[in-house]
Amino acid sequence: MPVEVILPRVDMDMERGKLTQWFAAEGESVAKGQPLFEIETDKAAMEVDAPAGGVLRRVSAKPGDTLPVGAIIGWIYAEGEIAGEAAKLAPRPLAVPLLAGDGRGLRATPKARRLAREAGVDLTALTGSGPLGRVQARDVSAGELPPPSRGRAGEGGVTPTPNLPRQGGGSPSPNLNREWLVRGPRAPLVLIHGFGADLNVWRRWLNHIPPGRGALALDLPGHGRSPLAEPDIDAFAAAIAETLRQEGVDFAHIVAHSLGAAAAAALAAREPDLVGSLTLIAPAGLGPDINGAFVAGFLAARSPASLRPWLAELAEDPAVLGDALAETTMRQRRDLGVGEAQAKVAAALLPDGTQVYSARAALAAYPGPVKAIFGREDRILPARHARALPGSAAVHILPGVGHMPHLEARSLVARLARDNSAAGDERRAT
Amino acid sequence: MTRELTYAQAIHEALALALDADPRVFLMGEDIGLYGGAFQVTGDLIERYGAERVIDTPISELGGAGLAVGAALTGTKPVYEFQFSDFSMLAMEQIVNQAAKLRYMLGGAVSVPVVFRMPTGSGLGGAAQHSQSIEAWYAHVPGLKVLEPATPYDAKGLLLAAIEDPDPVIVFEHKLLYKTKGPVPEGHYTVPIGKAAVRRGGRDLTIVATGVMVPRALEAAEALGGQGIEAEVIDPRSLRPLDVPAIVESVKKTSRLLCVYEGVKAYGVGAEIAAAIVESDAFDYLDAPIVRLGGADAPVPYSPVLDRASAPQVEDILAAALKLARG
Numbered sequence: 085m086p087v088e089v090i091l092p093r094v095d096m097d098m099e100r101g102k103l104t105q106w107f108a109a110e111g112e113s114v115a116k117g118q119p120l121f122e123i124e125t126d127k128a129a130m131e132v133d134a135p136a137g138g139v140l141r142r143v144s145a146k147p148g149d150t151l152p153v154g155a156i157i158g159w160i161y162a163e164g165e166i167a168g169e170a171a172k173l174a175p176r177p178l179a180v181p182l183l184a185g186d187g188r189g190l191r192a193t194p195k196a197r198r199l200a201r202e203a204g205v206d207l208t209a210l211t212g213s214g215p216l217g218r219v220q221a222r223d224v225s226a227g228e229l230p231p232p233s234r235g236r237a238g239e240g241g242v243t244p245t246p247n248l249p250r251q252g253g254g255s256p257s258p259n260l261n262r263e264w265l266v267r268g269p270r271a272p273l274v275l276i277h278g279f280g281a282d283l284n285v286w287r288r289w290l291n292h293i294p295p296g297r298g299a300l301a302l303d304l305p306g307h308g309r310s311p312l313a314e315p316d317i318d319a320f321a322a323a324i325a326e327t328l329r330q331e332g333v334d335f336a337h338i339v340a341h342s343l344g345a346a347a348a349a350a351l352a353a354r355e356p357d358l359v360g361s362l363t364l365i366a367p368a369g370l371g372p373d374i375n376g377a378f379v380a381g382f383l384a385a386r387s388p389a390s391l392r393p394w395l396a397e398l399a400e401d402p403a404v405l406g407d408a409l410a411e412t413t414m415r416q417r418r419d420l421g422v423g424e425a426q427a428k429v430a431a432a433l434l435p436d437g438t439q440v441y442s443a444r445a446a447l448a449a450y451p452g453p454v455k456a457i458f459g460r461e462d463r464i465l466p467a468r469h470a471r472a473l474p475g476s477a478a479v480h481i482l483p484g485v486g487h488m489p490h491l492e493a494r495s496l497v498a499r500l501a502r503d504n505s506a507a508g509d510e511r512r513a514t
Numbered sequence: 515m516t517r518e519l520t521y522a523q524a525i526h527e528a529l530a531l532a533l534d535a536d537p538r539v540f541l542m543g544e545d546i547g548l549y550g551g552a553f554q555v556t557g558d559l560i561e562r563y564g565a566e567r568v569i570d571t572p573i574s575e576l577g578g579a580g581l582a583v584g585a586a587l588t589g590t591k592p593v594y595e596f597q598f599s600d601f602s603m604l605a606m607e608q609i610v611n612q613a614a615k616l617r618y619m620l621g622g623a624v625s626v627p628v629v630f631r632m633p634t635g636s637g638l639g640g641a642a643q644h645s646q647s648i649e650a651w652y653a654h655v656p657g658l659k660v661l662e663p664a665t666p667y668d669a670k671g672l673l674l675a676a677i678e679d680p681d682p683v684i685v686f687e688h689k690l691l692y693k694t695k696g697p698v699p700e701g702h703y704t705v706p707i708g709k710a711a712v713r714r715g716g717r718d719l720t721i722v723a724t725g726v727m728v729p730r731a732l733e734a735a736e737a738l739g740g741q742g743i744e745a746e747v748i749d750p751r752s753l754r755p756l757d758v759p760a761i762v763e764s765v766k767k768t769s770r771l772l773c774v775y776e777g778v779k780a781y782g783v784g785a786e787i788a789a790a791i792v793e794s795d796a797f798d799y800l801d802a803p804i805v806r807l808g809g810a811d812a813p814v815p816y817s818p819v820l821d822r823a824s825a826p827q828v829e830d831i832l833a834a835a836l837k838l839a840r841g
Contacts, residue, residue, distance in 0.1 A: 193800060193801045194799070194800045194801075195798065195799050195800055197798070198799070214841060221769065221801045263715055264715070265712075265715035266712050266715065288736070290715060291713065291732075292697075299715075406740060412742060415742060495518075495697070
């Protein structure tokens with residue numbers, strides 16, 4: 085069995101060392117304990133003895149190379165031992181050429197190794213960005229792809245959409261970013277956020293999801309990580325329907341807020357058998373007026389400081405929104421480019437402080453249970469729009485609550501959604 | 515109908531429902547009758563069900579647990595309350611050598627449907643002999659089921675499942691959770707033993723937290739969300755059997771795992787979870803070393819400052835998660 089020749093740690097704080105000289109050449113016999121090579125650290129030069137007697141082979145570092153501590157720089161074979169045979173006995177090299185070839189020691193996470201294996205990428209050619217130069221998944225991705233605009237690519241439950249151009253004219257129903265917050269055997273809740281928000285708003289609902297129900301949260305087109313194709317409510321509904329099909333959902337209860345509620349109504353009218361019930365929170369599309377100053381100010385804000393006063397309009401007690409919402413919103417605009425897309429949505433659907441889209445006909449056509457929940461103190465969409473609902477819809481008007489009932493009165497709204505979805509379960513085709 | 519109940523009220527309700535539903539069920543323990551229990555969980559049950567079904571036992575954990583195991587062997591369903599889980603060490607012989615093994619040793623001819631309720635954990639100034647978290651000790655024993663509910667909903671549903679289970683079940687109830695509130699449906703329901711709950715969805719890291727660490731992890735996860743990091747929080751609810759597939763699925767999604775538990779870190783719950791992940795197909799999805807956050811490697815101190823410092827707190831979880839997510 086050959087013995088590896090390793091670049092040793094000679095200082096407590098040494099992480100790398102420079103090989104300055106070999107005292108033996110490839111193929112030369114050495115005795116155990118004889119000086120074999122010399123290294124130089126920040127502090128000193130030092131001779132290193134041969135760890136075993138035999139023949140020096142497979143030398144993989146040359147004078148001048150700087151290497152991490154622990155790197156294998158050569159092997160000492162017993163006299164007469166054949167390198168090829170010994171290699172079979174030596175620990176099996178990993179599928180990724182980590183030790184074979186140049187023989188450099190290499191730190192890489194299991195995920196980075198797997199991704200490199202699958203993509204046929206040579207890990208040794210990558211620069212690790214993790215602790216002590218550890219190669220991580222992001223380093224592998226960066227090696228093959230153009231520099232990503234965000235961190236790691238998601239896997240499993242999260243399906244980030246590719247960076248499609250956020251311009252109009254693309255495919256009519258682009259893939260929406262979606263995430264199963266929880267899975268369950270019963271017909272799921274599909275959670276749809278409002279204008280300017282994203283699916284993260286529902287994370288605080290997880291404790292309120294009825295036992296056994298799944299909860300699938302979506303990013304509307306032009307929001308979060310979903311691209312915008314066409315700023316049109318029916319296109320939004322088509323994209324949601326397509327997303328549910330991709331997730332294998334053929335019957336679901338929709339819980340939707342504000343602009344998302346208008347899209348949900350369009351979806352329900354278009355696919356009444358898919359939608360078991362509609363729980364609409366501060367729904368848009370029930371009257372002409374909307375707080376145009378809010379929409380304009382929200383979109384125009386260029387810093388958390390100028391955004392925060394507009395966000396405060398959303399709720400009676402803005403503390404329920406969380407301290408970080410302004411920063412998170414600005415970061416999304418910067419990293420995901422949603423600001424431009426949302427300006428397009430607002431220009432098309434909410435021009436001049438007016439809601440140009442009406443959900444009334446869609447709601448009148450939908451045969452399932454509809455519950456609409458309004459905050460009486462809503463400063464974005466007035467609660468009096470409740471009057472436009474069909475007589476079959478249940479209306480809840482919550483005093484002391486603004487435009488965000490799902491956060492301001494979380495337990496109550498979740499309970500109403502649960503009751504409504506339980507009623508809607510009966511509609512499932514048998 | 516669902517109301518808000520405290521964790522203690524939810525357990526009280528589960529006990530009453532079990533006493534109503536099944537004449538074989540009865541309660542035993544020190545001071546559970548007239549005094550209402552060391553943490554006032556049994557409360558008025560002695561007045562409602564009488565001293566024959568809510569039995570005050572002498573100050574002998576070994577004797578009380580032995581009576582419970584013997585009664586269970588005869589076909590009744592005793593629920594034995596320890597005042598503190600620490601005191602169950604006196605009854606180890608009955609729990610580990612008798613209750614856990616008799617079904618195996620007698621070839622399945624008997625079962626031991628006993629439930630041991632164990633108030634547990636630090637944070638109330640109980641010092642070294644009244645504050646321990648010894649879940650892992652019992653989770654190491656084949657033949658026992660070990661539950662650790664974190665919410666009032668689970669406290670009720672898991673206790674009812676434990677009472678209905680044919681084998682010995684230990685339920686760890688964290689003392690700091692007794693006064694926490696949450697939605698609890700009226701009437702009978704059970705939570706399946708061995709199924710984890712995903713308390714919060716996320717893509718950037720998985721936090722597996724047990725007992726009182728669940729609300730702490732959720733609070734940390736909220737703060738992480740403000741920094742653009744979305745943590746998935748998993749509450750195993752049951753340590754034995756452990757829902758390994760749920761954790762595997764989550765780690766395959768997030769590639770990062772933080773285990774948070776109050777028991778002493780070494781040889782603890784987190785070690786088992788970390789090893790299960792490394793042994794699973796989630797290994798090839800790990801993008802950082804697994805991190806464990808557990809109790810200090812010391813007896814729990816009496817000083818309130820040190821008592822707090824001996825167990826992971828929200829700020830500790832936040833710091834560890836940030837380091838893990840950004841590393």
